[in-house]
Structure formats: structure tokens, C-alpha cells
Amino acid sequence: MMESKDEDYWNISANKSFNFDEDDVAVLDVPCFNRRSLFGEDTVSEVNFSNVQSELLLNFIISDENLAAILEDQSRNVVVIPKGVTLEEEVKLLRKKVQETSFAPSVGPIIARMVLGKPCSLEIFRSMYDKETLLDEAISSGNGNAILKVVLFLEKTLKKKLFYRLLQTRQEAVNHYINYMATRLKVTECTDLLVFLGRHHEASLLQFSIFVGNIPNIEFKRQRLKKIYNDYFSQPGANTFYAQLVANYLNLLDFQQSQQLTNDQSVLEILFYICSRYKWGDSSVQSYENPFKLAEAHQVSQSQLEWVALNERAKRQAWLDFEHIFEKKAWLNIKQKSFNMHIPIDKTILRLFSLHAPDPVLISFLNKVEDPARRLALARNVKSKKGIIDALVGLKDRTELENYQNTLAAGTEERFYAENALKTFNNKWKSDAIKLIK
Template sequence: MDINQDPESYWNRSASKAFSFDDDDEDVEEDNASLHSSRTEHIFTDDNISEASFDNTANILNLTIRSVLCEADLELILNEQSLDSDIIPKGIAPDEELKLLRRKLQNMVHVPSLKVTATKLLHGKLCPLEVYKSLNDKEELLDEVLRNGDGNAVVGVILFLQRTLNKKQFYRILRNRPKASDHYINYLIQTKNKEAIEILTMLGRHQESAIVQFKAAINGHSDILIKEQKLKQFIVAYSSDPGIIPVFHQIFTNSLNLIQFIDKTKTSFDDEINVDSSVLEVLYSCSSRHKWKDLDTTSPLSPFKIAADYQISPAQFEWTALNERAKSQSYLDLGGIFEKSSWNLITKQKQFHISFSLETAIQRLADLNAPLPVLYFFLSKLSNPNQKLVLSKKVKCTKGIIDALVALKDVQVLENFKETLINGSEERFYCEQALTNVNKKWSTEGLKIIR
């Protein structure tokens, strides 16, 4: 095209008729099948290249929509355009409102593609699900949404099925689709506990139903007497269940006992403990009040008795006690938690025992700003010198680093490390003594070998 030519002349001589978005509304009233046929056959059959090329290369390339999109994708695009949101905005012009109402009527008369509807739902758009009348279409719609795995879309379709199907059909669909059941049950647990229990029972998931009933009994009641009464009723009902699980029954019973314990001793906790407190929260509060040098473990508020009465694991007990004592800066009591008297009554030695990772304990104490002697005490219990060296550097414990280097027999590194320490400091003296002891020990060992 000549750049000096009048721009309008191109459109006047163009063989392509421009597409207009202001077509007469009467086209909407045509039969859906003929409408779809005309859109796919007439509009795109002779589609030429856009005005981006002014040298009429379209005739040479013969580029059409079908050369770019396959039939399936073209069908999807056309169907998607017919599923725009049918919400009528305020202040819309009457002719535009008429268009929207006609489109809504068209969607109700002609069932759209399941794939298109599922895509719309997955993108959070509104779709008229009522157009799917048959049971088969409803099941296929649910399966299509399930394949994409979006929980909100799945729940939306399930709620539509629940409204439009009888219970027998609805339950059968849930039984055959465990993934759909899980989404629906999670939704009900947050909104309608009774229906969640009913669905779980129907599906034969009795233990999950029991857990939901248990949570319903202990939650939502601020009055301790009401909570205790509800929990008693639930435990009595669960005890008569033929599928009772002893571990679950023990947990439910312990929860009732804990509520009764809190009710009796609530004046001893200065409002730190209430009816909704967990057993570990009770243990933490009891740990703060316990005299750890006292060997009496029969007191109702003794953390040892709480742990025994409510089957608290040794790891949970020790972790809770370590955190409470460290936060209270009562580090001397840690020995009473982790050191136990041995059977050797003559030497009266104590054995160190910890039920969780020693590395985790050291890191936690460092996070709580425990003093170096406390960190060194726990570092000294590590048997792996490499691990001890790494942790000692991490928590900046000089004595731990020296002990690890001695165990690794790395004299040169130990000599270099000594030079980094301040002259006359305790750490420097400790390092010098360690080097002296190492040299003496190795000399003695060398003489033994020569002999």
C-alpha cells in the first residue's frame, strides 16, 4: 500500500468485509444448531489475514482460522462465549438488557458443553447448572470438575446435585467418588456438623464420624458444666458402638477427666487455664508451679502425675518442661528432667536420657538465650565429634569446639583456634590445658607402642 494514498481507500477497495459487533439482535432468535453452524462455517470459511499485511499476501498464504485452531478448540471458544456471566448490571441500557436476557434464555434452552461449564466454574464464574436435567449429565459434570481438582468448584456442583437429586441417587454418587465425598465432608464439617456425621455414617466411616461428634461435644460451649454433660453423653453412646476403638475411647475419657480436673483446680492457675485448654497447656502451667527438687509425684498438680494420668509421651513431657524451665531461666531444674538415678547406689551416678533429638534441644536452648554452661552441658552429651563441632560453632560455645577438636585429634586446627582466643581468658586457658593433655596422652600411647 502506498503510504501517500488516502487511508480510507484501502477499506473502500478491500475484498474483505469488516466484522461488525453491532449485528441485529434478531440473529439470537435463530435455532441454536443453525446459529452454531453459521458461526463455524460462514464466519471463518473465507477468513482472510488481517490488515497487518497490506500487500495481499493472504492469497498466497491462504491463512484461515482452521489453520490456527483445531475443531475442538474452536468449538470450546464459541461455546465459552455463550456462557458469559448473566448478571445484569445496574443502569444498563434496555437493548443491552434484552441481549443478556435472550442469552440467558438461550443457555437455559440449549445445554452447553460440560467442559466449558467446568472451565467456567474452575475460574470462579457463575454458570446456570439447572440446564443439566438428566442424571447422566449431572454425574459427568461432577467428574469433569473432579478431574481438575478445584475444591470450590467440586463443592458447588455437589450442592447442586444435593438439591436436585433424591437421597438414594445422591448417596450413590458420593460412595462411588471418594474424592468428591472428602470435599463435601470437609465443607459440612465447617458449616453443618450434623449433616457431616450423617454422610460419614452412611459411607461407613464410623471412626471419622466419632471424631466429628467428639469435636462437636467439646467445642462451642464456654460453660464447663454443659461441655462436661455433652462429652459424657457422647462417651456413653460411643461405648455402645460395635466398632469401638479402645485408643479413641481412652482419648475421649481423658478429655472428660481433664475438664473435670480443670473445674476442680481452676483457682490454682490464676486464669492461665480455662475450659478449652489442652492437656499440654495444663502440663506447662503445672511445670511452672512444681518444685522440681521435690520427689513427691503424687500431688494433683505434679507434672509427673499429669503425664501419667493423661498418657503424655516422654518426648512431649520433656519438650514442654524444657521450654517452660528455660523461659523461666530455671536451668538447674533441667537436671531433674533429663538425669535419672542409676541402679548403682554406691557411686550414685545419674544417667542422662532425652526422648527427642539432642540437636533440637540444644538449638532450642540457644534460641531461648540459655547461658553457655547450659549449652555446654547438653553438647557434652553428644557422642559424635563432628556433630558436636558443627553445633558448638553454631551456638558459639568455645569449650564445645575445643572438646570436639580434641576428640577429632586435630592438633593443628586446635593450635590455630587457640590463637583466636583472648590471652588470659578462661577459654584460652581451657584450650592450652586441652593441648597439654593431648600431647601427654599421645606421648604415653607412643611409648606403650614402642615397648
């Protein structure tokens, strides 16, 4: 009786899962479901998760690009047997397909697909030789995307030491990989590789640049950079130039904290801030509160210092401070001062005009222009009437000066200035004529 029941059980079609007769083919009735669903309509798993209500979407597990590559690879693996072929031809087709899927293909077409931006799978490249050949072919292509994709594949499929050794003699691959990792702030991975390659200075500078550019909090940045300084730049054999650079930056962070500046600022921004607080002419201040000392400590050029100071003082209309910016004491006579400017005079005059500098300030800078014709053009650009008159006198163009005088309103200061210039012009002309007669 028991045997009969067992036989009935296995013969019922609803309970039959396998048919071991070679002539029969089991047909599975697969329910229709969302193509992005991984498990279809199953609601009970083997570990009895009976409360699962929602389907697990495939895009949570794999990206669309990788999915497309896998599907394409699978489609290539499907062997289509044409109708009417002989058994011998069918065996040849199957043998060819096995060879294609069992052995790595030529690297050339694979790299070509990468260069064209087409999806492709690299999993078929399993041996070290194949992977090395693939990397060299990617480097030869000169395509950054192809190089990076191969490098990331090698990183995933090789032990770290083998991966580093492979990159050791391939500088271009290292550069792409370092840039990629640094952009994603993977400081540890970048540092490990650079140290393995013996590029310790680059490893320390990379850490420095990443923390400087990506940490807004001054105190946290200060702590991290002090550790980097102690670990790398204060050690024997460290590059003294880089060590001084980092030390200066740490001093700058200390100064920002002392001034209660909440946001990290560049050297030029802090220089602008100091210019607004500095008592110009007081050379006794030897700290960062003196803009000249800050510029000296951080290799700020004279032209940058002058431009920042000029803009800051001009915006505050502190015109008298200009002499402390551009006039320097002479070496031989400390009471004597000389005008010394490192920024283009034309650019300075136009900038002062845009910042609404008064005419006496413009004239003082116009008088520094030695070429009268150039001075005349600048004076007209900044609408300095006295500057135009001075330039015409310098050109000895009495006719043009008379014409310009006639355009000025009677009784104005500029009209009197032009008339006096013409008198001086005429007196000088008479004096020169008497000399010629004699």
C-alpha cells in the same frame, strides 16, 4: 342511560387495559426507575400497604451471581427472527428454540462452563436421570467447585432420601459435601449423611473435632463432648482407641477446670504449665500434676516432653532440674543414673545458648557429643571457650590448642584452663614417648 355510561367507560383510553381485537397492540407506558428496583414507582399494593416508602432492592432477594445466570438464560430464550425469512424458516427456528428450552442440554458443555468459572443455571435438569448424569460428569471433571455446585443443586431439588442414595456410591462427591458442611458447622446434616452411609465412627469423630475446634468455653465444650461420648463412644462396638482418645480429652478438660484455666489449651500448652509447677524429682505424684503422667496419658512422645520441659526450665533458669529431665535411673542399679535424650543434641545446645544458658550447662551437653570435630564446631557456635579447649584436647591437636591459648587474655579462668590442658597434653605425650622407648 346506564348502558351509555358503561360503554363510555370502556372506550376511554385512560381506563382501557385490554384490547381484544387481534389487529390492535396494547402499548404500555412503563415509567423509568432504578434497574435494581423490583416494583418501580408503585406505592400501593394489592394488599393495601400504603405506607411503604422505600423500594425493595433486588440484591436483597438474589445474589449477583444467580441474577447474572438468570439473565443469561433469559437472553438465550429470546428468539431473534431475522428479517426476510419465510414462514417455514421461522417455524423451524421457533421449533428449535422450544426443543432447547424443553429438554435438558448436554451435560458436557454445562460442566465445562462451571470449570471455567462461568455462571450457568442447572434448573433445566429436572429428571433423576439428568441429575445423575450431571453429577457423574462433574465428578469426571475432577473439579471440586463443579462437583460441589452440582451436589448443592441436588440437595435443593431432591428429597433427602433420594439425595443420599445418589451420593451413596459416589465417595468423591460425599467428601466435598462433608467438608463444605463441616466448614459451615452444619453438624446435624453431616452426621445424618454419614450415619446413612454406615460410617458411624466418622460421624462421631466429626462431631468431636467440630466441637473441640470451635467452642472456646470449657464448660459448654465439656457438656457437649460428654454427650457425644455417651451417645457414640461408650456404646457396644465403639472403637476402643477413639473412645480412649475422647475420654482422655474429657479428663484434660476436667483438669483445666480444677486449675481454673479459663481458656481451652492444647496438651502441650498444659504440659508447659505443669512443668512450671511440678516439683522435679518427686516421682510420688501420680496425677496430671506430674508432667510424665500427663504425657503418658495423652501419648505425648518423649522428645516432645523433653523439648517442652527444657524450654520451660531454661526460661526460669532452673538449670539443676535438667538432670531430672534427661537422667534416668538404671534398671540394674537404682543408684546409678544414665543420660538419656530423645531430641537432637545439636539442636538442644543451640537452643540452650539462645536461652542464655551458663557455660557449665553448655559444657555438660557438649561433653555428650562423641565426635570431637562436631563438638568443636558446636562449641565455637555457642562461644564456649572451655568447650573449645576440651574439643581440641579430644582431637589431640596441640598446635591448634597452643594457638587458641594465645588468643585468651592472661590471668583469666579460660587461660588457666587452656594452660592446664596443655600440661596434661604434654605429660601424656611424654608418657606415651617413654612407653615407646621401653
